[in-house]
Amino acid sequence: MNGGDAYAQIGPETSAGTRLFSLSGHVVRPGNYEIVMGMTWREFIYDIGGGIRNDRDLKCWIPGGASAPWFVPAEHLDLPVTIDDTGKHGSMLGSGAVVVMDDTTNVVAAAHRVVKFFAHESCGQCTPCREGCDWLERILWRILNGAGRPSDIGLLLDVCDNISPGLRWPPAQTTICPLGPSAVSPIRSILTHFRDEVEAMIPPEQVMTTREGATVG
Ligand code: SF4
16 A cells, blocks of 8 residues: 555656556457556567467557557557557557457458447447448448459548548547547558558459440449
8 A cells, every 4th residue: 555656656657557458369368457557569468468379470459449540560569558659659548458460360351340340339320420330341341252342442531531530640520429430440540551451352443345335344
């Protein structure tokens, strides 16, 4: 029982103390951990979480719940786990649910799963969320199933922009609550960090010629 002053001495000044996180996904030791704020993501994922299972490489992770934009090793692994540092780099610690993905992860499938959750949870009051989350889920589904269209990446971004104008962080919103912009985060994440993988899943435009000679894209 050392009191508040002693507790405030733990960790960095602006994110003092300890915090509970749920570490899940492709780590050796998933679980609920109380960590000292200010350790790096590398220390959290590798030293506490035991690293990536089956000796795979780390591909990306969600730093703070399904609403949080994803982090990638090249940019974020040595950042301190603090509210400020996470926010300055375009994400949040949010609920403390950290989801780790290894290099075998299909990021479109992962994003689809998150967006499907938000589409299901939408209460339907706001048109951008009610319609937009459903559209986003459908577009990701067709990309995932080999039926994506070359225009789909632009369409995803356009729908996202109608839910969260400017696609910035912290997110703007056209909706009553933050659930709508939450569905935007995984899509922004995969198009920022893994756009080439998404594009590679979209077959080239099929051009059909009618009997009259007209082309149909
Ligand atoms: S943004 Fe919130 S209030 Fe609006 S439809 Fe979605 S869940 Fe409902």
